[in-house]
Amino acid sequence: MTPEEEKVLEANKNFYRALQALSIEEMESVWLQEEWVRCLHPGWEFLEGWEAVHESWQQIFENTTFMRLTVGVQAVRVEKGIAWVCCTEKISSASEGRFETAFAQATNIFKLYNGRWLLVHHHASHLPAPITNPAAEIVQ
């Protein structure tokens, strides 16, 4: 693991920390706030631009009372100024009185901006079956 890969994984972890904390402020700090960033939530329409992405997180956070995440990083790749991470997500959440557990697979792309790796693309898709990944870790 190179120091740069570690920094990217730290940025990835901060994204999931923001998600688990249901914190829009933390979410704002991990994304690059540009009109070309994109987000593909499972089952949602494709979102482009920070405004739409930001609104989607607000909506998710407003409709969720509790979230617990287990993230298993599968791979990280760092190129010049751009990096991406593949990981699995186990998401236990409560909203409107219902408790759910879902499994997803994600591709997160980061851009190095003023010395910080910021999220510019998040694509998460549902996985049909539970993940048994020994490398999984709890984000906290």
Added chain:
Amino acid sequence: MTPEEEKVLEANKNFYRALQALSIEEMESVWLQEEWVRCLHPGWEFLEGWEAVHESWQQIFENTTFMRLTVGVQAVRVEKGIAWVCCTEKISSASEGRFETAFAQATNIFKLYNGRWLLVHHHASHLPAPITNPAAEIVQ
């Protein structure tokens, strides 16, 4: 649309041409054949390395007798030496006597290598509902 964005979209189109043609030779020519490339087929396990990715395409092609694709490009982003494309896929295919139509959302990452944009990451996920995208085009 910049000339570089056009080149990336051409590489993206070549990937879908290879897929529709069920041609392993064409698929070999659009990917960067490195041990760190990755592929997330809908519902499959995460694949890492050209060998595993190549084998997956062979398996898909061997089990498919016909494929017809409609690809709707939603967005392209080019950074220094790395680019990615978001697109929707409508896949009509026949395998083992069954005819199916599926809808998917993809993130494809390309790396500029010796003047050519080569695929290094493919993440496709099922979409629950049909896509009505006027920008959709038939790959042929």
